[in-house]
Amino acid sequence: xxxxxxxxxxxxxxxxxxxxxxxxxxxxxxxxxxxxxxxxxxxxxxxxxxxxxxxxxxxxxxxxxxxxxxxxxxxxxxxxxxxxxxxxxxxxxxxxxxxxxxxxxxxxxxxxxxxxxxxxxxxxxxxxxxxxxxxxxxxxxxxxxxxxxxxxxxxxxxxxxxxxxxxxxxxxxxxxxxxx
Amino acid sequence: xxxxxxxxxxxxxxxxxxxxxxxxxxxxxxxxxxxxxxxxxxxxxxxxxxxxxxxxxxxxxxxxxxxxxxxxxxxxxxxxxxxxxxxxxxxxxxxxxxxxxxxxxxxxxxxxxxxxxxxxxxxxxxxxxxxxxxxxxxxxxxxxxxxxxxxxxxxxxxxxxxxxxxxxxxxxxxxxxxxxxxxxxxxxxxxxxxxxxxxxxxxxxxxxxxxxxxxxxxxxxxxxxxxxxxxxxxxxxxxxxxxxxxxxxxxxxxxxxxxxxxxxxxxxxxxxxxxxxxxxxxxxxxxxxxxxxxxxxxxxxxxxxxxxxxxxxxxxxxxxxxxxxxxxxxxxxxxxxxxxxxxxxxxxxxxxxxxxxxxxxxxxxxxxxxxxx
Numbered sequence: 001x002x003x004x005x006x007x008x009x010x011x012x013x014x015x016x017x018x019x020x021x022x023x024x025x026x027x028x029x030x031x032x033x034x035x036x037x038x039x040x041x042x043x044x045x046x047x048x049x050x051x052x053x054x055x056x057x058x059x060x061x062x063x064x065x066x067x068x069x070x071x072x073x074x075x076x077x078x079x080x081x082x083x084x085x086x087x088x089x090x091x092x093x094x095x096x097x098x099x100x101x102x103x104x105x106x107x108x109x110x111x112x113x114x115x116x117x118x119x120x121x122x123x124x125x126x127x128x129x130x131x132x133x134x135x136x137x138x139x140x141x142x143x144x145x146x147x148x149x150x151x152x153x154x155x156x157x158x159x160x161x162x163x164x165x166x167x168x169x170x171x172x173x174x175x176x177x178x179x180x
Numbered sequence: 181x182x183x184x185x186x187x188x189x190x191x192x193x194x195x196x197x198x199x200x201x202x203x204x205x206x207x208x209x210x211x212x213x214x215x216x217x218x219x220x221x222x223x224x225x226x227x228x229x230x231x232x233x234x235x236x237x238x239x240x241x242x243x244x245x246x247x248x249x250x251x252x253x254x255x256x257x258x259x260x261x262x263x264x265x266x267x268x269x270x271x272x273x274x275x276x277x278x279x280x281x282x283x284x285x286x287x288x289x290x291x292x293x294x295x296x297x298x299x300x301x302x303x304x305x306x307x308x309x310x311x312x313x314x315x316x317x318x319x320x321x322x323x324x325x326x327x328x329x330x331x332x333x334x335x336x337x338x339x340x341x342x343x344x345x346x347x348x349x350x351x352x353x354x355x356x357x358x359x360x361x362x363x364x365x366x367x368x369x370x371x372x373x374x375x376x377x378x379x380x381x382x383x384x385x386x387x388x389x390x391x392x393x394x395x396x397x398x399x400x401x402x403x404x405x406x407x408x409x410x411x412x413x414x415x416x417x418x419x420x421x422x423x424x425x426x427x428x429x430x431x432x433x434x435x436x437x438x439x440x441x442x443x444x445x446x447x448x449x450x451x452x453x454x455x456x457x458x459x460x461x462x463x464x465x466x467x468x469x470x471x472x473x474x475x476x477x478x479x480x481x482x483x484x485x486x487x488x489x490x491x492x493x494x495x496x497x498x499x500x501x502x503x504x505x506x507x508x509x510x511x512x513x514x515x516x517x518x519x520x521x522x523x524x525x526x527x528x529x530x531x532x533x534x535x536x537x538x539x540x541x542x543x544x545x546x547x548x549x550x551x552x553x
Binding site for chain 1 (some may be wrong): 200201207233
């Protein structure tokens, strides 16, 4: 159940991002990153492996869908690391209040910078450091603006489902491990 | 890593390796079968979804774009409209500019000859609220130093006088108006008279009628008439060409002699005019009149003596002129005659000043020269 919700959320986020958000002509050429929000929301309530897999799948989907403006695997690598990190550092207190938003903000900034860094390493000559910083800032702001729309329902649903699974598997030592 | 760390790290390592492999594969030149197929799959999945969203959200997205671009679009539209207007105006003005420039040149020439200090103006409307008055509105007013009862001239001669001075506009009663009377003097003689506007409501066609004070004055066709001038140059400064005699009425036994005048100014095509805000220091006499077209016309023995006359007789002439002007003003009766306070010598007078000095030095002899021939 939890896996189904998580998968649905990520797929929806990817599709909306690719089909709808990326075509909006927003100021600065940046766009809110719904996929990072979805991955964050999922990874906060799953284990590292599930988080990494979720991020990898979401990133790969984004890489595959047009526009193909970067190498295949760049988004997958970035989001995979993000999902893993969030899930590995997760703690129960990170799931309540404003904590998910702080985590999402850090994830957004981190993915944006890492994405650009890989681009620099690979030899993407389309941007410089200033462009990267500006784009990352814009993306962060826009993502934070729309983050409640994604994070609030997602974390609510995941929290409910996680509580249920904790209720059933509270005693199991691996309960949080492969929970996704 | 808290729980299941080795397993998780293994999974992460596999995924990262896969990602890096994909990046490396894809960043190599040429078409790679693996990434090419993957991208093709992605496009295949994306195309219908995107097309669907486009179909659904096309109008909405267009509207969104329009709304997003609206402030800029408004500016852009305004900018383009302004540019369009400017270009139109420029195009329309191009034809007029040459004519306007020539008129302004004539005006400055005339005011320089007479030593008049002028404020250039443009006749903006031909006001005739009831169809009776022959008046125009100028685009200058009290803020430009224009006051009531100032002389208005253009490059050819006398236009009229200011009867109403607003802050930024003023109304000029043209000399052809039925209520206008100008104290005037025959060129080259001391015969004085009054030039009445003839285009009244029941005008008989002659735009100006010149009534001489003296019954035995000699006047003939082709004689030219200049303003006599009045006290302090109000309302008319001396020496401005008024018109040319076209017909002398033969009325034996009449107390006065009258003649029809053709105005020096083409009243119908007024454009650039000048309001005289400062009269000449001394009567320019006939020096403002353009040289005769027929120098062999003789009949100018008197003009040879003009410089001498001008030197010793302006006072007497002015006195007579004053009387005539006052008479005519009283005859008009309907109009409030403003006190003859000295007009402020500012605003636009800068062009007049050097010209006046120039005129004082060379203008009078220059004007007389051709006539003496």
